[in-house]
Amino acid sequence: MDAEFRTGIGYDIHRLEAGAGIVLAGVTVPCAYRLIAHSDGDVVLHALCDALLGAVGGGDIGELFPDSDPRHAGRDSSELIREVLALPLLKPWRLCNLDINIIAQEPRLTAYKPQMRERIAELLHLPISRVGLKARTNEGLDAVGECRAIQAQVVVLLHPLRMQPWPKS
Numbered sequence: 001m002d003a004e005f006r007t008g009i010g011y012d013i014h015r016l017e018a019g020a021g022i023v024l025a026g027v028t029v030p031c032a033y034r035l036i037a038h039s040d041g042d043v044v045l046h047a048l049c050d051a052l053l054g055a056v057g058g059g060d061i062g063e064l065f066p067d068s069d070p071r072h073a074g075r076d077s078s079e080l081i082r083e084v085l086a087l088p089l090l091k092p093w094r095l096c097n098l099d100i101n102i103i104a105q106e107p108r109l110t111a112y113k114p115q116m117r118e119r120i121a122e123l124l125h126l127p128i129s130r131v132g133l134k135a136r137t138n139e140g141l142d143a144v145g146e147c148r149a150i151q152a153q154v155v156v157l158l159h160p161l162r163m164q165p166w167p168k169s
């Protein structure tokens with residue numbers, strides 16, 4: 001087993017409009033907005049898909065789940081993550097850790113961060129200590145600062161699969 005590692009980066013942005021809530025990192029956040037998207041608009045999980053795909057040279061989310069395909073309309077993005085994790089390209093690798101930035105002027109996400117980390121850890125079969133998640137505003141600047149969009153950035157690190165499971169902590 002060599003000690004090769006792989007890293008991947010993902011980014012996503014979706015526009016906001018008036019609505020009854022959004023889904024971020026698989027967690028429903030009640031608020032006066034909705035994310036405009038073909039799927040559920042979960043920018044965190046979309047950026048995570050791209051980070052995983054990028055780490056293995058697997059293309060991008062638009063190639064795998066084109067928004068021209070009606071099968072993906074309104075789709076729960078957790079399903080996209082499960083499909084990406086099941087790709088043969090990812091089989092020789094195990095996720096070491098990931099780090100997430102969510103940039104949203106509104107809604108304020110502080111109260112939801114623990115639940116988001118738990119949800120991501122569950123989706124990826126990772127101990128929660130390996131899931132970094134930060135949320136910040138855009139200081140009122142640009143489209144995100146004007147509450148017209150939400151962005152997410154994700155970095156992942158993969159290492160060669162070994163057979164033993166992760167420790168629980």
Ligand code: MG
Binds near residue numbers: 012041046
């Ligand atoms: Mg997206």
